[in-house]
Amino acid sequence: MRRDVFQAIADPTRRAILSLLAFNAMTPNAIAEHFDSSRQAISKHIKILAECQLLNQEQTGREIYYHFNPQKMQEVDQWVAQFREQWEKRFDQLDALLKKQKNK
Amino acid sequence: MRRDVFQAIADPTRRAILSLLAFNAMTPNAIAEHFDSSRQAISKHIKILAECQLLNQEQTGREIYYHFNPQKMQEVDQWVAQFREQWEKRFDQLDALLKKQKNK
């Protein structure tokens, strides 16, 4: 079972769930109400997100609140960081070009 | 055919290819030499990366050089950005806690 963060955020529905939970913990039913998919389909997505620790559970009675775990998302950020220098370089080049045009 | 950046970087081999091409444009054969997979398997990964514009082609004779396109990777960065505040907040909290411990 391949279950890493990158595989988890590959699905648009799962990305939407993460955006939804970024600032509010929610129960599976509450989450499912925001989508057209069935409760089970959403529940499966939640399971995948929880397995790779992008979500944490907090059980209160029969309800389970799912919390977003920023630490895990940081892994994606750290991977993307290796390319950041590249687009900043290009931006600098564009910037220099624009300045040059302006001074003509 | 779902062909977006997130789906493209979901595969570990494709992520390795991107890291490889980040600073040097390379031909498919040269790329394939860095992996255990066959040339065709790598070629398929390259095709997917090119389709979602993470790679650009530059044909010179019978060789094709693939270049990394930072602009497209920025899309991932922009999506992750919405969560950045979260882990920075937590970091600040941890930082405050550590300072508090220190001053005891």
Place this chain on the structure above:
DNA sequence: TATATTTGCAACTGATTGGTTGCGGTTTAA
């Protein structure tokens, strides 16, 4: 206690994926 709500788990299905093999087209070199 009996019933309704919330939820996860298992089985099944159709679609997608990663990989292999074989082939043909184009460019370079002998």
Place this chain on the structure above:
DNA sequence: TTAAACCGCAACCAATCAGTTGCAAATATA
């Protein structure tokens, strides 16, 4: 011109995935 190198395309296969349906466990409510 003939042979080799570089490369993409299409067909095929096993594995995985997203979604549905049915069910059982646990908790809350009447």
